[in-house]
Amino acid sequence: MVLSPQDKTNVKAVFGKICGHADEYGAEALERMFHAHPQTKTYFPHFDLAKGSAQVKAHGKKVAAALVEAANNIDDIAGALSKLSDLHAQKLRVDPVNFKLLGHCFLVVVASHNPSVLTPEVHASLDKFLCAVGTVLTAKYR
Amino acid sequence: VSVCVPPSLPRLLIVYPWTQRFFSNFGNLSSPTAIIGNPKVRAHGKKVLTSFGEAVKNLDSIKGTYSKLSELHCQKLHVDPENFRLLGDILIIVLASHFGRDFTPASQAAWQKLVGVVAHALARNYH
Numbered sequence: 001m002v003l004s005p006q007d008k009t010n011v012k013a014v015f016g017k018i019c020g021h022a023d024e025y026g027a028e029a030l031e032r033m034f035h036a037h038p039q040t041k042t043y044f045p046h047f048d049l050a051k052g053s054a055q056v057k058a059h060g061k062k063v064a065a066a067l068v069e070a071a072n073n074i075d076d077i078a079g080a081l082s083k084l085s086d087l088h089a090q091k092l093r094v095d096p097v098n099f100k101l102l103g104h105c106f107l108v109v110v111a112s113h114n115p116s117v118l119t120p121e122v123h124a125s126l127d128k129f130l131c132a133v134g135t136v137l138t139a140k141y142r
Numbered sequence: 143v144s145v146c147v148p149p150s151l152p153r154l155l156i157v158y159p160w161t162q163r164f165f166s167n168f169g170n171l172s173s174p175t176a177i178i179g180n181p182k183v184r185a186h187g188k189k190v191l192t193s194f195g196e197a198v199k200n201l202d203s204i205k206g207t208y209s210k211l212s213e214l215h216c217q218k219l220h221v222d223p224e225n226f227r228l229l230g231d232i233l234i235i236v237l238a239s240h241f242g243r244d245f246t247p248a249s250q251a252a253w254q255k256l257v258g259v260v261a262h263a264l265a266r267n268y269h
Contacts, residue, residue: 028247035247036254104231108238108250115239120156120174123235127157 001128001135008074010125015071017117018110022068025113027060029106037101043094063102070133081136089140096141099134106130146240147194148187150233152178158228164221190229197260204263212267223265230257 003011018025034041034049034056047055066084073080088094107126111118118126155162156174165171168182177183193211200207215221234253238245 032247032250036251104234105250107235108245111235111238112242112245115242118235118239120153120178123153124157 001131003074003125003128003132006121007125007128010122011071011074011129014110014117014122014126015068017114019068021113022064023057023061025060025106025109026062026064026067027057028109029102030056030060030063032105032108033102036105037098040098040101043092043098067106067130067133070136071129074129077132078136078139081133085137085140088137093141096134096138099137100131103127103130103134143194143198144191146233146236147191148184150229150236151187151190152180152183153236154225154229154232155183157232161225161228164219164225194260197256197263201256204259205266208260208263209267212264215264216268223261223268226261226264227258230254230261233257 015022031051034044041049044059047053047059049056066081069080070077078085107118107123107130110126111123152174155165155171155177162171165183165186168186169180170176171180171183193208196207197204215223234250234257237253238250241249
């Protein structure tokens with residue numbers, strides 16, 4: 001899926017609005033994903049996944065930082081996330097289906113905190129962006 | 143639900159434009175504005191709402207509730223069941239927009255299960 005100039009504008013605008021809360025949104029997206037899709041917890045047996053967990057907060061911050069980095073380098077997401085892509089391919093090997101689940105939960109978080117931001121057109125752009133990020137992160141799997 | 147289900151169908155057609163393939167006789171779907179204003183899309187959104195309402199009223203027998211609709215979507219409408227999943231996810235996001243923080247992780251988890259069960263029930267009689 002190719003991001004059009006309008007998609008890129010929409011994504012940058014969303015991140016511009018939410019950048020102050022990106023860390024919390026990352027953590028909440030993870031929390032929602034663990035709750036709604038418990039199979040995703042299998043990748044975190046070493047984490048305390050109780051509500052308010054410091055480990056989930058820290059991990060949420062990492063996820064958010066990667067998304068912000070991708071949005072800031074939206075013309076070359078593959079370049080911006082190259083190291084993360086290697087990490088996921090060689091070490092983490094999270095099944096590709098799970099990126100869609102986290103992406104969906106991130107959209108839910110954005111929607112619940114900023115309903116007026118997520119118009120259908122912006123929703124489409126953000127969804128495309130999150131798919132693109134997932135694709136980059138799984139690009140080197142095989 | 144009555145506020146969130148109807149807008150979900152136009153949003154599905156905008157966010158995942160390939161889903162428009164099932165609505166080629168619905169007239170003008172050329173832009174988000176056209177889709178949102180399209181009376182046939184709105185009417186279909188109401189139909190989907192009605193059947194969803196039935197599911198919520200008959201939570202213990204969703205498979206039964208959707209049995210005929212499943213046949214219809216397979217035999218006559220030829221809809222890939224993946225589309226039911228997509229519509230379910232869109233509904234969740236509309237619910238989140240509508241209820242904000244009240245749409246807690248626990249609420250979302252329950253609704254994900256419900257839309258999953260509805261999608262499964264609609265696909266159940268495919269052959």
